Amino acid sequence: MDKLRLRFSKTGRAVYISHLDLMRTMQRAFARAGVALRYSEGFNPHAKISIILPLGVGTASLCEYMDFALAEDRDPGSLPEVLDPYLPEGIRALEAYEAPCKGSELRWLRLEGVMRAGRDAAFYTDFFTRPSIPVEHRAKRGVRTDDIAPAIQAVQFDDIPDGVAAKLILHAQEPTVSPELMMAALGPDAPAYFRFTRLEAFKEDMTPFR
Amino acid sequence: MEINEKIDALLRQVQRPARYVGGEYNQVVKDKADVDVRVAFCFPDTYEIGMSNLGMKILYGVMNDMPGVWCERAFAPWGDMALAMRREGIPLWALESGDPLSDFDVIAVSIGYEMAYTTVLDMLDMGGIPLRAADRPGLKPLVMAGGGCMCNIEPMAAFFDLCFLGEGEDMDREVLELYQKAKTEGWDKPRFLRAAAQIQGVYVPSLYDVSYNADGTVASVTAKDGAPEKVRKRIVEDFDGCYYPTKPVVPSTEVVHDRVSLEVFRGCIRGCRFCQAGHTNRPVRSRSAQTLLRLGRETLENTGYQELNLSSLSTSDYRDLGPLCDGLLDYCRPRGVSLSLPSLRADNFSMDIMQRVQQVRKSGLTFAPEAGTQRLRDVINKNVSEEDLLNSCRIAFEGGWNNVKLYFMLGLPTETDEDVLGIAELAKKVFWTWKQHAANKSRGVRITVSTSEFIPKPHTPFQWEAQVSREEYMRRVSLLTDALARAKSVTYNWHDAQMSLVEAALARGDRRVGDVIERVWRAGGRLESWSEYFDLDRWLEAFPACGLDIDFYATRERPVEELQPWEHMDCAVSRRHLERERRRAYEGVLTPDCRAGCAGCGAASLLKEGVCRG
Numbered sequence: 031m032d033k034l035r036l037r038f039s040k041t042g043r044a045v046y047i048s049h050l051d052l053m054r055t056m057q058r059a060f061a062r063a064g065v066a067l068r069y070s071e072g073f074n075p076h077a078k079i080s081i082i083l084p085l086g087v088g089t090a091s092l093c094e095y096m097d098f099a100l101a102e103d104r105d106p107g108s109l110p111e112v113l114d115p116y117l118p119e120g121i122r123a124l125e126a127y128e129a130p131c132k133g134s135e136l137r138w139l140r141l142e143g144v145m146r147a148g149r150d151a152a153f154y155t156d157f158f159t160r161p162s163i164p165v166e167h168r169a170k171r172g173v174r175t176d177d178i179a180p181a182i183q184a185v186q187f188d189d190i191p192d193g194v195a196a197k198l199i200l201h202a203q204e205p206t207v208s209p210e211l212m213m214a215a216l217g218p219d220a221p222a223y224f225r226f227t228r229l230e231a232f233k234e235d236m237t238p239f240r
Numbered sequence: 241m242e243i244n245e246k247i248d249a250l251l252r253q254v255q256r257p258a259r260y261v262g263g264e265y266n267q268v269v270k271d272k273a274d275v276d277v278r279v280a281f282c283f284p285d286t287y288e289i290g291m292s293n294l295g296m297k298i299l300y301g302v303m304n305d306m307p308g309v310w311c312e313r314a315f316a317p318w319g320d321m322a323l324a325m326r327r328e329g330i331p332l333w334a335l336e337s338g339d340p341l342s343d344f345d346v347i348a349v350s351i352g353y354e355m356a357y358t359t360v361l362d363m364l365d366m367g368g369i370p371l372r373a374a375d376r377p378g379l380k381p382l383v384m385a386g387g388g389c390m391c392n393i394e395p396m397a398a399f400f401d402l403c404f405l406g407e408g409e410d411m412d413r414e415v416l417e418l419y420q421k422a423k424t425e426g427w428d429k430p431r432f433l434r435a436a437a438q439i440q441g442v443y444v445p446s447l448y449d450v451s452y453n454a455d456g457t458v459a460s461v462t463a464k465d466g467a468p469e470k471v472r473k474r475i476v477e478d479f480d481g482c483y484y485p486t487k488p489v490v491p492s493t494e495v496v497h498d499r500v501s502l503e504v505f506r507g508c509i510r511g512c513r514f515c516q517a518g519h520t521n522r523p524v525r526s527r528s529a530q531t532l533l534r535l536g537r538e539t540l541e542n543t544g545y546q547e548l549n550l551s552s553l554s555t556s557d558y559r560d561l562g563p564l565c566d567g568l569l570d571y572c573r574p575r576g577v578s579l580s581l582p583s584l585r586a587d588n589f590s591m592d593i594m595q596r597v598q599q600v601r602k603s604g605l606t607f608a609p610e611a612g613t614q615r616l617r618d619v620i621n622k623n624v625s626e627e628d629l630l631n632s633c634r635i636a637f638e639g640g641w642n643n644v645k646l647y648f649m650l651g652l653p654t655e656t657d658e659d660v661l662g663i664a665e666l667a668k669k670v671f672w673t674w675k676q677h678a679a680n681k682s683r684g685v686r687i688t689v690s691t692s693e694f695i696p697k698p699h700t701p702f703q704w705e706a707q708v709s710r711e712e713y714m715r716r717v718s719l720l721t722d723a724l725a726r727a728k729s730v731t732y733n734w735h736d737a738q739m740s741l742v743e744a745a746l747a748r749g750d751r752r753v754g755d756v757i758e759r760v761w762r763a764g765g766r767l768e769s770w771s772e773y774f775d776l777d778r779w780l781e782a783f784p785a786c787g788l789d790i791d792f793y794a795t796r797e798r799p800v801e802e803l804q805p806w807e808h809m810d811c812a813v814s815r816r817h818l819e820r821e822r823r824r825a826y827e828g829v830l831t832p833d834c835r836a837g838c839a840g841c842g843a844a845s846l847l848k849e850g851v852c853r854g
Binding site for chain 2: 046054057062118222
């Protein structure tokens with residue numbers, strides 16, 4: 031069973047688990063559930079698993095994808111039920127199936143979040159619908175400036191008590207725009223606190239990614 | 241626990257926030273409606289260290305198996321988090337419920353290292369618990385402590401209501417049952433403490449009065465209110481049938497020892513004269529290979545860990561190590577689980593096991609000859625000969641290993657410059673052994689020599705010894721550095737002696753040292769076992785400020801007839817045995833291990849039949 035894919039959610043306390051720790055956590059959950067992952071050959075064997083789009087620490091998600099290979103034949107459809115009791119709090123296995131496409135075809139993400147102690151909805155809407163949004167980031171050679179505007183497909187900001195509710199559709203891979211990068215672009219107008227959740231993933235043409 | 245935005249905002253500012261939120265697989269969450277006693281188990285170090293501690297896993301399981309008791313975990317936050325919590329006025333919480341320590345009935349602290357003392361105070365304070373037992377008049381919160389440091393907990397006596405001397409599996413349960421009863425029946429704290437002091441192994445510091453001589457030495461320790469004159473260490477006699485945590489919490493973030501730790505036996509048959517654990521954990525009690533295989537398999541299944549470690553003070557001395565390893569390997573190999581064996585002795589048998597276990601990955605080999613010459617190794621009763629060591633190295637090099645670490649102590653009693661230079665000679669001989677026997681010389685060899693300063697510890701034959709001064713330690717370090725300067729393929733690391741000085745003073749301190757610890761904590765001392773947080777100057781300021789002299793505790797040789805501050809702690813090895821062992825050290829006479837011949841240390845008296853089976 032070579033190219034299997036698991037969709038899982040990562041919410042609650044689990045949002046603080048880093049990408050690297052998550053790999054280890056998933057591997058252990060499979061072992062506890064008695065589902066044999068396939069291991070690489072060689073001197074230092076490691077489980078063949080990869081998480082398609084690393085999630086920043088602190089961001090929640092209902093649409094995480096992990097590709098893996100099994101050392102045994104098993105109906106992938108039954109895996110969520112088998113795995114779920116062995117996952118730590120906040121991680122839930124949602125569905126598993128043979129991967130219909132490459133992970134690199136995941137291109138857009140729909141996110142929701144809140145921003146507090148910053149500006150109002152009108153300000154953010156204005157800021158993120160400009161034709162060009164330069165953001166500086168530290169690259170290997172000094173500081174580089176990128177324009178993230180083309181990677182922001184849609185934004186919606188609404189004033190709520192104590193802050194702003196945000197709905198975003200962002201390009202997820204090549205180039206990658208994360209809520210963190212958007213907040214960085216705001217510079218001194220960045221909210222003191224923000225928190226986002228990934229809701230749904232799409233391919234380049236905005237058809238659902240599976 | 242529910243994470244609100246205030247705490248979420250905090251977690252986003254700090255490194256590795258996963259260590260502060262709990263929620264791991266196998267954590268125990270109970271319904272508060274079914275719970276009458278809530279325990280916060282505090283480990284005075286980081287999550288990464290505390291979650292590696294087997295004792296904590298055991299007692300977490302033991303306490304949570306009790307109906308009506310819910311035991312949660314708390315660890316010391318790293319500096320960035322501690323600062324942020326204090327700035328925001330957020331108290332230290334326990335990981336399972338997220339409730340502050342001040343909500344708990346019992347605060348249980350595990351202390352295995354003296355340098356954690358200031359961290360204990362910091363955790364209590366961060367949790368909103370008054371530091372001193374005298375400032376906690378009620379039954380709640382009750383602050384209890386256990387762990388290796390209890391064999392002389394006098395420096396922390398003012399802060400604890402109750403201490404556990406020895407192993408906690410039975411004793412902790414008995415004390416909590418008594419607490420349940422006390423809470424239901426509405427006892428006051430003094431009544432509870434008086435009753436608890438009757439349980440074997442329980443030490444209630446407030447029930448002992450200490451007086452001092454004019455020269456600062458202890459004059460007398462007097463028990464009152466029916467407390468026993470000497471607190472007798474508690475052990476679990478049936479170790480084979482004893483509780484073992486087969487469903488430990490599996491951290492979601494990497495910790496130091498991220499693996500199954502299978503405790504094969506307790507105690508140690510060797511009588512290394514500097515070793516506190518080897519003297520305070522006697523007598524030796526083992527688990528059968530059959531039990532260990534079952535426990536190992538169950539724990540691997542319940543955790544999903546990819547590594548299993550056979551732990552004890554000297555795993556080579558486990559009688560059925562060969563069959564145990566074979567049995568475990570049969571299970572582990574097909575599942576990609578690796579087996580690790582720490583603390584192996586440098587002998588043929590161990591090397592054979594090592595080769596069987598580590599067929600694939602050849603990690604480094606570590607040996608601890610502790611001293612550079614046979615004379616000094618005989619003084620400390622380290623039964624390892626140069627021939628054994630070089631023979632083990634030969635087998636290792638022939639088998640393809642090319643990385644050897646050698647651990648030594650400097651400042652051992654009777655050490656001369658010749659002994660120090662002997663370390664360099666030994667390292668060079670290891671290099672020559674590699675040259676003659678290496679399977680593949682093109683890969684080179686790495687020999688690492690490490691030294692740390694000898695720290696005299698209570699309940700050992702060296703408990704009366706002086707620690708050498710920092711200056712003298714540094715002189716010996718430079719002597720060795722020079723001797724190794726031109727040695728090929730040898731790296732020399734030495735541990736700084738600053739921390740050793742404080743550790744020595746705390747290890748053999750009396751109750752008056754408690755003021756020093758509190759003063760150092762008030763000056764910012766916490767997480768001091770971490771070099772980035774340790775500051776000797778704080779201690780050098782605090783001792784005289786409290787009217788005490790650090791050298792009185794660290795570098796003073798005690799006359800044998802002097803009453804030591806810890807003598808009301810009875811760890812079952814007799815004073816007579818320790819004195820005899822000290823004399824034999826100075827005579828350079830070896831004492832055989834417990835199996836080769838019983839030395840009559842006294843520990844067998846803890847067993848019902850009075851016979852120790854080694």
